[in-house]
Amino acid sequence: MSQIDIVIDNMTFTAEKGSLLIDLLIKHDLKVPYFCYHEALGADGNCRMCMVEIEGQKRPQIACDTLIKEEMVVRTKGENIDGVRRDILELELINHPIDCPVCDQAGECKLQDFYMDYGLYESNIKQSDKVHHRKHIDLGSSVILDQERCVLCARCTRFTSDITKTHELGIIGRGDHACVSTMPGKKLDNPYAMNIVDLCPVGALTSKDFRFQQRVWFLTSSPSICHGCAKGCNIFIDHNREKYKDETIYRFRPRENQQVNGFFICDEGRLSYKKLQDNRQLDMILNGKSCEEAEALEAYRNLLEAGSGKIVILADANLYTEELEMIQIYAQKLGATLSSPMVSDLDDAFADEWLKSSQRASNAKAIEKLGIMTDLPDEKIALLINFNHPNTVSIDAERVISFRTNQQKEPADLILPLAVFSESSGTLTNEDGIEQYCPKVITRNDPAPTVIEWMIRCQEEVE
Amino acid sequence: MSFEFTKENLEKIEALKSRYPSPKALSLPCLWMAQYQERYISLEAIETIGDLIDLPPMEIYRVATFYTMFNLEPVGKYHIQLCKTLSCALCGKAEMLNHLKNRLGLSPGESSSDGAFTLTQVECLGSCGTAPVMQINDQYYENLTPEKIDIILDSLEEGS
């Protein structure tokens, strides 16, 4: 395919011949409103909002169904085309409740954006004449549908028919009785279902998990990587610090990365943000009692020096590569055996053909690359130092030091709190060998140290 | 509850498959057969059809809700469908509707309690030259007058 120049709003752009005009407009952030088009779902041409003027064409054309051709001259603004959009938008609003103040989508609703842009806030439609549909339908998979807010863009239904091929959703009925629905008595039920909440351009689909928790304009979105499995899907962490409170994560959303996850993430990964804040280990515990850091570090040294014998260090395969490297060096220094067991245990029940990997450890590849062993020595262990490894094999050790992000039942002589991945930064290598950097997103009022911070403190203490 | 096509219908479906490039084409024919078999289209029938022609039930359900002639709920033994579009309206449809309403004690959209009659108004039946027109089940009745309607209904009532 050849690259050609076309003119949009008196500016020249280079694009691939035969590619979709709307992709170019989106790429360069040339504002055209649209509901139904989505790069992952393709053109459906039903909303008629993406109208542009193309020189030589009598009528406005939809950009989502226009292929880029030589010598094309496009106009996306101007009185004429704005008028066209305003008209269609007004029709879109005819049967749509004007209830943004109580709508959960407010702030990330395209309908709201567009009619603010086109100055249509006061619509002259009499409420009583509107077609009424059902509100608050529990579709299943934690997704709630408000049919009155739906603009019938068919993104959600195309997701279940074309992407997951699970076919739970469809637009049924005809004309203005058409609505999104499941089969009577059936539920939305697939491991990726919650993506339709992100796909929905308006407030018709909301997540039970997120509904009314936060107004979106208060949220900050920061890029990150899901640690739910070795796929390493790219996500946004949406978080906010309310006055007098701690920084809180409200949700994970997919972040586009064509190399890894495309546009979507799985529901389990999406909901895994809860682990970052629920049931956290925040105190240092020495022999079952809270203690201060100085006390803890002293105890650490004592446990380390309490006698000879085998030292084993366990490292969670979800730690960042930089952290693993540091632990590896530390192990060498101590003459300890470093292991990350269970990396070879695959979770076939979780896996599927698409994103979800049977390898649940998000940095298993790094364990492999660093040559960290994945079984346990048979010898008697004198001291076990565990870096957040979900230790399910029973290990018989005389003394145990345990760094933990979340509370666990496993007893230990010394328990030290650890930052979760969103409170730390580092690199993950996904199952396909793609290295992805994960920045620090969350700073707690009273932060738990990261592995690296602990390593420095512990070693200072030792030396 | 479950639904099964009669042997005869199954044979018809198999024969039809050879006539089309894809078995998916058979959703309308199958829905018709199901409707004739049960007088309406049940969700079970939709599932069965899906299996037969390799379409997800949802797609068939969407189809069934798109076309006005498919009934997803049982209708009366005689489904009276009076045309309400322009040519019929110009030629006395209102009078026919009144007559039907009085005679049957039904409003459009209602069924008689004995399940004998359902009255609906439909759009142009493609019989405008012989307006006013109604269709009862598969049969057209044209050039209607109140007297003619009485004769037709009398004979149906006798038959049922």
Add this chain to the structure above:
Amino acid sequence: MKACQIVSRKFHIDQSYRLETAKEHGAYNTLKEAFALSPVEIIKTIKESGLRGKGGGGAPAGAKWMLMPQDDERSSYLAVNCDESEPGTFKDREIISKDPHLLIEGIIITCYAIKSHDAYIYIRGEYYQFQKILQEAIDEAYTAGILGERVRGEAYRMDITIHRGAGAYICGEKSALLESMEGKRGHPRLKPKQKEPEWYFGNPTLVNNVETIASIPYIIKHGAEGYREFGTERSPGTLLFAMSGHVETPGIYEAEFGTPMFDYINYYGGGIRNGKKLKAVIPGGASTAVLTADEVACATLDYEHMRVVGSALGTGGMIVMDEDTDMVEALKNLLEFYHHESCGQCTPCREGTGWSDTILQRVLDGRGSSEDIDKLLELASIMDGKTICVFAPAVAIVIRSFIGKFRDEFEAKVTA
């Protein structure tokens, strides 16, 4: 009035739907001649005849046939459009119930010309009683060796399958029809970027109206010139015009293009019922602009002149309205039809048809204002030219013509 019987020749013959009777009157006589020609020669003849599609659009048939690939490893298909749901139109029904063999003969020739072996006839679901007549005719043709593995002994397989619709006007639109035949909802498809045939499960497909196909045998028999003996230069041939509404003798009467509308209504329709005066005529099925009595007086029934008077020939189904007709009620009736029949796929149409119906209801309920009438015109312009198919633009035409030509009647309803 020049008598013409290109497709209606056997309509008045008793039991003309039966193969035996039809054959006595020349059915299937042109097959031999057709198979003696090459497909390309047939298409050339059709092109020269100037035959225009009779389903409403009037597209030249020959040009459309030429789009069909003559060398393609994919199969080609013919879909015969017998959805006939345009209010005021009831002509195809006459053909399938009175001369089904003429249609079958036309289908065989058409398929031979476009190298197809499989034809489907898409019939609106309501027409079941007429569908059965056609099915019997097809069965007879199979038994007689006219259809099946060898058409009349020629090395040509031909299968015809009836596909029954189920109540959806929009399935008359050719791409919606094919979607429906693919077992889906009747949603019109996005328009192709260049001139290309329609497609059925990805295969090139020709869609023509029943009457278009039924005209083929005559053209093969009498040649392009024979067909052009009727009609005008740009609208050659004849049409099964239809009349309904306030005329004495409504019905189907074949006439050549170019016939003055007024003469047609008086000659075949027996004039306006009960000696009333004419008020308006919707000339070509509901989706064409309504004409006032004055416009009717100077309209002739052909594509070019109907445009001159600001309307379109459409399906040739005339709905005649006398002086007592309430034009507001008439428009309301049609808007209810469009509201009910919009496929609901694209926003301007889905919302616009419903909304215009609601507004006019408000006017009829005595709750309307002059602004409502303007709002209807505004809705018309929103629906025009922005949708997937021409359903919504047709609604726009209807609204504009009714209000434009009978505004006083609308105003009277809002000031009363």
